[in-house]
Amino acid sequence: MPRDPRFADASMPRDPRTQPPRRQPAEQPTEVIPTVPEAHEPEHPDERPIDGLFEDEYDEYGEYEDYDDEYDGYDEDGYPVDGAGPPVDEPPAKKTRKKRKRAIGWIAAVLVLVLLSGGAWFGYQKIFGYADYDGSGEGDALVQVEQGDTTSAIGAKLTDAGVVASTRAFVKAGAENTALSKIQQGYYLLRQHMSGESAVDLITSPTARVGRLEIRPYTQFDDITQPDGKVTPGVFSLMSKASCATVNGKSTCISVDQLRKTVADADLKALGAPDWALADAGKALSKDKRLEGLIAPGVYDVKPGWSATELITDLVKQSADAIQAAGLTAQNTGPGMSPYQTLIIASLIEREAITPDFGKISRVIYNRLSQRIRLQLDSTVNYVLDRPTLLTKPEDRAKSGPYNTYANYGLPPTPIAVPSADAIKAAVSPTPGDWAYFVKCEKDGHSCFAVTNDQHNENKHLAEQRGVY
Known part of the structure; x- marks a missing residue:
């Protein structure tokens, strides 16, 4: 009876061409294994589909698992585990694919390392690093530092202006520079593309700040020539100098x-x-002096490149705010005076006395005005002559003119100088008293006050003895 080809036992001869050599344990019974229905096998292992999310891709190690199944029972050199038989040669195509797989794996590993390294460097730069230029820069850049600006805020402005490459470069360079924490508001002329260290060194140097305009009390619009020939610059000269860069x-x-x-x-x-100054300011000796007294003392920031109109407008507007802050408004004036008259009195006080005597000088002026006594102030005579206020000559006092308070009753037509906030306050609220006379009687500038003319003459004699008068 013919044997079913699907079954075989150990007594049947094997064809070595069709069966892989298999190690048989000694004296073990032959196990009958049913055959499995023949299934279609792809011609090449690479054509096998992989189950999973991406069916068109292969598992990195799936191909090697197929080879392991096919050569089960052989060592890594292709010999049977019992040492019998010649080594099994691996097909060249399979060796090539293995090498290609290994090469791709190495390339992928290198790319991963590069990406990880680049990411780490980017993260370090993001957290700890900063951009910075080299050197002292080139070209000019004008930057404004405003009140309350922190070092970081200044650094951000410098970055926007192209002075430094980053805020952090400036902040780090200035961390140990105490002068940077004391920098004042104003305009600073720097250079573009500076290193953080160079920018810190320059902005803290005396030469960097430009456009600084300081107007002190007592100053008038025109220059004043002192007895020794030295010229004290007026408001016009100070504005002109501040505009220069x-x-x-x-x-x-x-x-x-x-x-x-x-x-x-x-x-x-x-x-x-x-508004309260517009009509009376036109009474000035000349139209270019219409702003006399309307400029408040203080430090101003003039932007290089401004026009004359921009500079003056900024100065006048800030001064108007300062005058109002000092207490002089349309509703708050000196006793029986208009706002502009109060400003005139403040300017007279400023030119005639030192601060401790302001209140008393104010009272003397008000008392003489109310008693219709000429003010007889040297400061008003010297205003026209652009001279200091201490003394006048007889021939100067004899000259006619609206500012000669020896010849005229009442106030001069306009202020004669820049009044301080203290002078304005004294003009608004004079110290109570009956004094009608005063004269400088101390070398430190203090005055002696008198109610009668006889007392006043005694004070003048005292001043002469002290070498003041």
Whole structure:
């Protein structure tokens, strides 16, 4: 009876061409294994589909598992585990695919390392690093530091202006520089593309700040020539000097003549002068002096490159706010005076006395005005002559003119100087008293006050003895 080809036992001969050699344990019974229905096997292992999310891709190690199944029972060199038989050669195509797989694996590993390293460097730069330029830079950059700006805020402005590459470069360079924490508001002329260290060194140097305008009490618009010939600059000269800078090789200076013409031709209201000053300011000796007294003392920031109109407008508007802050408004004035008259009195006080005597000087002025006594102030005579206030000559006092308070009753037509906040307060609220006379009787500037003319003459004699008068 013919044997079923699906079954075989150990007594049947095997064809070595069709069966892989298999190690048989000694004296073990033959196990009958049913055959499995023949299934279609892809011609090449690479064509086998992989179950999972991406069926078109292969598991990195799936191909090697197929090879392990096919050569089960053989060592890594292709010999049977019992050492019998020749080594089994692996097909060349399979060896090539293995090498290609290994090469791709190495390339992928290197790419992963590169990406990880790049990510780590980027993260380090993001957290700890910063951009910075080299050197002292080139070209000019104008930056404004405002009140309350922190070092970081200044650094951000410098970055926006192209001075430094990053805020952190500036902040780190200035961490140990105490001068940087004391930097004042104003305009600073720096250079573009500076290192953080160079920017810190320059901005804290005395030469970096430009456009600084300081106007002190007592100053008038025109220059004053002192007895020794020294010239004290007036408001016009101070404004002109503050406007000067050289930006990218170009001068920004505004001449005194330009400033004078601007004041003379301008609409005072458009410049920002208080409404209560508009009518009376026109009584000045000349149109270029219409702003006398309307400029408050203080430190101002003039931007290099401003026009004369921009500079003056900024100055007048800030001064109007300062005058109001000092207590002089349309509703708050000196006893029986208009706001502009109160401002005139404040300017007289400023030119005639030192601060401790302001209140008493104010009272003397009010008392003489109310008693219709000429003020007889040397300061008003010298205002026209651009001289100091201490003394006048007989021939000067004999000259006619609206500012000669020896010849005229009442106040001069306009203020004669920049009044301080203290002088304004004294003009608004004079110290109570009956004094009608005063004279400087101390070398430190203090005055002696008198109610009668006889007392006043005694004070004058005292001043002469002390070498003051």
